[in-house]
Amino acid sequence: xxxxxxGIVVPIHLDYTYTPGVAASRFLRHIAEGNYVGxxxxxxxxxxxxxxxxxxxxxxxxxxxxxxKQTGTITAFCIVNIPFAGQAVxxxxxxxxxQLDGADIGFYHLIQEIPYDQIxxxxxxxxxxxxxxEWGTTTESIAHFKPTDA
Amino acid sequence: MRDVAVVAYSAWNGVEHExxxxxxxxxxxxxxxxxxxxxxxxxxxxxSGTSDYLAGQPFSFVSALDAVxxxxxxxxxxxxxxxxxxxxxxxxxxxxxxxxxxxxxxxxKSTMGDLLDVLALxxxxxxxxxxxxxxxxxxxxQARAYLEKTGKTEDDLAAVAESRGRRVDRASGxxxxxxxxxxxxPITDGAAAVVLAVGDRARELCERPAWICGIDHRIEQxxxxxxxxxxxxxxxxxxxxxxxxxxxxxxxxxPFTHQELILRDAIGLNGxxxxxxxxxxxxxxxxxxxxxxxxxxxxxxxxxxxxxxxxHATSGPCLQQNLVCVMESR
Ligand SMILES: [Zn+2]
Numbered sequence: 001x002x003x004x005x006x007g008i009v010v011p012i013h014l015d016y017t018y019t020p021g022v023a024a025s026r027f028l029r030h031i032a033e034g035n036y037v038g039x040x041x042x043x044x045x046x047x048x049x050x051x052x053x054x055x056x057x058x059x060x061x062x063x064x065x066x067x068x069k070q071t072g073t074i075t076a077f078c079i080v081n082i083p084f085a086g087q088a089v090x091x092x093x094x095x096x097x098x099q100l101d102g103a104d105i106g107f108y109h110l111i112q113e114i115p116y117d118q119i120x121x122x123x124x125x126x127x128x129x130x131x132x133x134e135w136g137t138t139t140e141s142i143a144h145f146k147p148t149d150a
Numbered sequence: 151m152r153d154v155a156v157v158a159y160s161a162w163n164g165v166e167h168e169x170x171x172x173x174x175x176x177x178x179x180x181x182x183x184x185x186x187x188x189x190x191x192x193x194x195x196x197x198s199g200t201s202d203y204l205a206g207q208p209f210s211f212v213s214a215l216d217a218v219x220x221x222x223x224x225x226x227x228x229x230x231x232x233x234x235x236x237x238x239x240x241x242x243x244x245x246x247x248x249x250x251x252x253x254x255x256x257x258x259k260s261t262m263g264d265l266l267d268v269l270a271l272x273x274x275x276x277x278x279x280x281x282x283x284x285x286x287x288x289x290x291x292q293a294r295a296y297l298e299k300t301g302k303t304e305d306d307l308a309a310v311a312e313s314r315g316r317r318v319d320r321a322s323g324x325x326x327x328x329x330x331x332x333x334x335x336p337i338t339d340g341a342a343a344v345v346l347a348v349g350d351r352a353r354e355l356c357e358r359p360a361w362i363c364g365i366d367h368r369i370e371q372x373x374x375x376x377x378x379x380x381x382x383x384x385x386x387x388x389x390x391x392x393x394x395x396x397x398x399x400x401x402x403x404x405p406f407t408h409q410e411l412i413l414r415d416a417i418g419l420n421g422x423x424x425x426x427x428x429x430x431x432x433x434x435x436x437x438x439x440x441x442x443x444x445x446x447x448x449x450x451x452x453x454x455x456x457x458x459x460x461x462h463a464t465s466g467p468c469l470q471q472n473l474v475c476v477m478e479s480r
Binding site (some may be wrong): 020 | 166167168169170173176179203206217219220259261262268279280462477
């Protein structure tokens with residue numbers, strides 16, 4: 001008697017040419033120049049960074065660009081101790097939501113140059129850029145954030 | 151039943167290398183609202199048709215809502231299908247009786263991934279998808295079966311292409327025999343939006359609402375070998391249930407030339423003008439082209455040039471699933 005087929009392996013792989021969109025492309029080109037540039041909603045005046053070209057609250061285009069300071073506040077963080085496939089940074093490390101001064105929404109980046117048990121919500125941080133020659137159209141142009149000296 | 155009408159329609163088709171899906175959709179939604187002087191705050195129910203497989207991004211249908219704005223919280227739903235089925239869900243939702251308006255939209259960037267591979271994933275995952283049959287090859291099997299059964303020829307297919315505005319080149323090679331370039335749809339990005347309204351609200355919003363007098367959708371076997379590909383039983387039943395007789399204009403969602411012939415056989419459109427928009431042979435944005443057929447047909451009522459129209463949408467390989475929406479002036 002032949003054996004029952006209880007499972008098959010079907011490898012699936014799809015390739016995409018990702019388009020970040022007009023707003024995010026502008027943001028990434030600014031990053032390559034060392035600037036953090038968000039967009040302000042004309043209706044509710046919220047500043048989004050990275051911008052996605054629309055205000056998800058109001059449903060209108062966000063055309064006005066706003067250059068942001070490179071200092072901000074930690075609004076949430078996590079000490080990552082568990083390795084996973086495709087991990088780019090060695091464990092343990094700290095991933096945090098940082099709200100830049102002048103922005104109304106946080107974004108993710110790494111916190112370094114401080115013992116991890118001293119990191120807290122509300123901590124003031126500033127961007128630490130990689131050497132200029134390593135800048136590109138990626139938020140990885142910033143190496144990490146560190147506590148401000150002040 | 152409550153009377154529901156299409157009161158506004160807007161769409162954009164093209165090939166887009168710069169804008170993302172939200173940026174494509176936003177001006178279309180803005181335009182459809184402007185046509186009837188509404189804002190998102192006037193809309194009772196929002197329903198969309200998009201596919202995460204096209205975007206290559208899970209939950210891309212949630213970020214698509216950025217084009218509408220979802221605060222204060224809106225009543226919203228989504229189908230991983232062509233926007234025509236989102237319109238069907240919105241029509242059902244309006245039958246509940248508590249809401250009077252709906253926004254239906256669809257967006258699809260077919261050009262971001264390899265569309266032929268993406269569409270292979272809609273097939274049966276055990277015996278078909280592992281072979282990665284592309285949709286053009288499957289359509290060609292259907293076309294070959296259709297020609298052999300009916301005695302029609304490649305010239306009959308070319309005649310369809312010609313009347314939809316395609317440049318016919320009979321000397322060009324086959325993409326998949328018997329289909330040549332002019333028998334196949336272009337790969338298109340696009341977005342479309344429709345506003346539905348009920349009864350007096352519809353009459354307030356526009357002069358000549360396109361009243362939905364019948365809407366129905368039917369599906370056939372997933373397994374291609376288990377059905378007769380040369381005819382479309384599901385389109386026929388949907389058309390009968392929706393009351394498709396006596397329409398002036400029909401917009402058929404037929405991505406391939408032979409599929410228009412199969413649909414014409416199934417729906418029986420004596421004397422109707424077919425696909426004045428050019429149909430899916432002119433622009434075929436995945437997830438969008440079916441909703442566009444309903445919107446284009448409705449536009450003929452909205453502009454006063456037709457009294458009774460039909461919009462058709464298809465989904466799945468070889469016309470597997472079909473929706474028919476019949477609309478009229480009153
Ligand atoms: Zn806003």
